[in-house]
Amino acid sequence: MTGRPAVVPGSFDPVTLGHLDVIRRAESLFGRVVVGVGVNGAKQALLPVATRVALIEACVRDLPGVEVAPVLGLLAEFCQDLGAVAIVKGLRGGQDLGHEEPMALVNKELTGIETVFLAAAPTWGHVSSTLVKEVARHGGDVSAYVSPAVRDALMNAFEQGGDVR
């Protein structure tokens, strides 16, 4: 796939069906999408970055315009290196906006690249990786929120003594 991509960044710890809806919508808007799996310094991750990348790759096999890559340093540099046309993030209301707006402004100041926000579909507005991990950690069924492979990876992580912060 050629052309300047849009970057959909996130921790994706783990990727949810809500994230996948945003990735699909970004692909239909921009044609080419790179999903950037980054490290959020404020959060302790459950799954290693390589596992998060592999789980997303398995979920986007039917989307020819979508690639997945780890963000090893600054998101702004990752986007610049790719010649990204935009950063795309899903918004689940005001709380997300409060968290996302400063990052969008900093990324714009660092690179000139705009962030485009997509309103989360109502079906997924209440779904977050944190909530999914909380349910899975206590043995609850998360099949309505994540792919079967992600559900299995979570069960595995918690069986091996993973913790959620």
Ligand code: PNS
């Ligand atoms: O899913 P999240 O936790 O909202 O994703 C946050 C993420 C990973 C996109 C953000 O923390 C990030 O971009 N990290 C990479 C390092 C970086 O560029 N930090 C400055 C952001 S303005």
